[in-house]
Amino acid sequence: MRYKSNALYLLLTALIFLLSACSLLPQMASSSSNPTPTTSQQNQSSKTKSITPAILTLRDAAGNSQKRSIYIGTAANIDAFNNDATYKRLLGQEFNMLVPENVMKMAVTHPSIDTFDYSQGDELVAFAKAHGMQVQGANLLWTSEVPAWITQGGYTRNELLGILKDYITNVVGHYKGQVQSWEVVNEPLDTNEYNQPSVWDQVIGPDYIDYAFRWAHEADPQAKLYINEFGVETSNDKANQYYSLVQSLVKQGTPISGVGFEDHLDVAQQYPTAQMIANMQRFAKLGMQVEITEADVMLQNSTAPMTQKLNQQAQLYANLVHDCQAVQACNAVTIWGFTDRYTWIPGYTHHPDQPLLFDTQYRKKPAYYAVKNALLK
Numbered sequence: 001m002r003y004k005s006n007a008l009y010l011l012l013t014a015l016i017f018l019l020s021a022c023s024l025l026p027q028m029a030s031s032s033s034n035p036t037p038t039t040s041q042q043n044q045s046s047k048t049k050s051i052t053p054a055i056l057t058l059r060d061a062a063g064n065s066q067k068r069s070i071y072i073g074t075a076a077n078i079d080a081f082n083n084d085a086t087y088k089r090l091l092g093q094e095f096n097m098l099v100p101e102n103v104m105k106m107a108v109t110h111p112s113i114d115t116f117d118y119s120q121g122d123e124l125v126a127f128a129k130a131h132g133m134q135v136q137g138a139n140l141l142w143t144s145e146v147p148a149w150i151t152q153g154g155y156t157r158n159e160l161l162g163i164l165k166d167y168i169t170n171v172v173g174h175y176k177g178q179v180q181s182w183e184v185v186n187e188p189l190d191t192n193e194y195n196q197p198s199v200w201d202q203v204i205g206p207d208y209i210d211y212a213f214r215w216a217h218e219a220d221p222q223a224k225l226y227i228n229e230f231g232v233e234t235s236n237d238k239a240n241q242y243y244s245l246v247q248s249l250v251k252q253g254t255p256i257s258g259v260g261f262e263d264h265l266d267v268a269q270q271y272p273t274a275q276m277i278a279n280m281q282r283f284a285k286l287g288m289q290v291e292i293t294e295a296d297v298m299l300q301n302s303t304a305p306m307t308q309k310l311n312q313q314a315q316l317y318a319n320l321v322h323d324c325q326a327v328q329a330c331n332a333v334t335i336w337g338f339t340d341r342y343t344w345i346p347g348y349t350h351h352p353d354q355p356l357l358f359d360t361q362y363r364k365k366p367a368y369y370a371v372k373n374a375l376l377k
């Protein structure tokens with residue numbers, strides 16, 4: 001009798017163990033290949049939360065969020081991609097959205113009047129496809145990284161409009177169905193970090209924005225089309241200007257789907273969460289999707305001890321993820337790179353910095369864990 005009940009007990013324990021293992025399988029399988037979980041996966045994941053094994057990567061965390069799954073993206077640096085195997089591995093492992101850092105900008109894709117060069121963009125798109133990642137093209141039009149044949153071409157408004165149409169039709173057509181969203185117009189407001197006047201604004205005038213969106217939409221009606229800007233995260237004057245611009249585009253029927261907030265942050269500054277959420281929310285109320293498109297957090301302007309700065313940095317990253325999840329229309333947080341080994345900040349500020357999630361040796365920083373935990377919550 002006693003022997004029998006022991007055997008029964010053992011059998012039951014084995015059964016329970018087997019059942020728990022089976023219920024974990026879908027989550028484990030999704031960890032490297034599935035970018036966005038379906039609602040049923042999300043329901044399942046919350047049911048199995050108590051026995052969920054360690055979530056391994058950021059994209060796992062994004063897919064297993066208890067609140068809402070958003071994309072976790074990164075800018076991809078082509079030199080690192082081609083020369084650094086660890087970089088390439090982490091890119092596909094940690095993120096489910098890829099934004100080419102530079103190789104889809106006009107200076108690269110349309111280097112002369114009769115050439116288009118998609119070779120490097122194609123490499124990133126193929127990689128993204130193989131790893132189940134979304135691609136957001138960045139960017140079609142900017143003041144910077146415009147080829148010299150345009151800036152020095154002396155074109156008339158009509159000539160430049162013709163060039164613009166041909167360019168957008170060609171690029172968006174080439175990536176049709178492979179690039180799910182485009183940053184069509186980058187940093188349209190007067191002040192940009194390189195203080196260059198925009199050739200588009202100067203020669204064509206402000207309606208270049210509407211033309212660009214229309215032609216992009218014609219070339220790929222499925223693609224989501226974004227405008228993107230920096231320094232517009234809190235409710236400051238520039239954010240108000242951005243809001244007015246987007247509002248007028250929506251009013252006039254420009255086929256714009258979303259609004260990007262770059263979020264290049266600085267630990268030495270304050271970013272009140274409620275204000276940032278309210279700011280995104282007002283664009284959402286215009287019918288826009290919203291995205292955090294280029295997050296990084298520089299340390300160089302704070303005199304606090306390094307440990308403290310790294311923790312403040314982690315907190316700011318966590319807030320960004322939280323803010324995005326709090327706004328229903330926010331579907332992605334993209335970080336402008338992921339390792340301090342490759343970041344644009346030192347080149348831009350002429351000062352060393354560590355603004356990203358992994359250090360230069362690919363060790364995970366407090367910011368990495370903060371992003372992961374925030375995605376999960």
Ligand code: XIL
Pocket residue numbers: 101102138186187230262294344
């Ligand atoms: C930056 C890249 O990171 C650098 O490698 C490049 O030299 C200049 O552009 N805002 C943007 C991005 O919209 O395209 C910029 O990327 C960073 C600021």
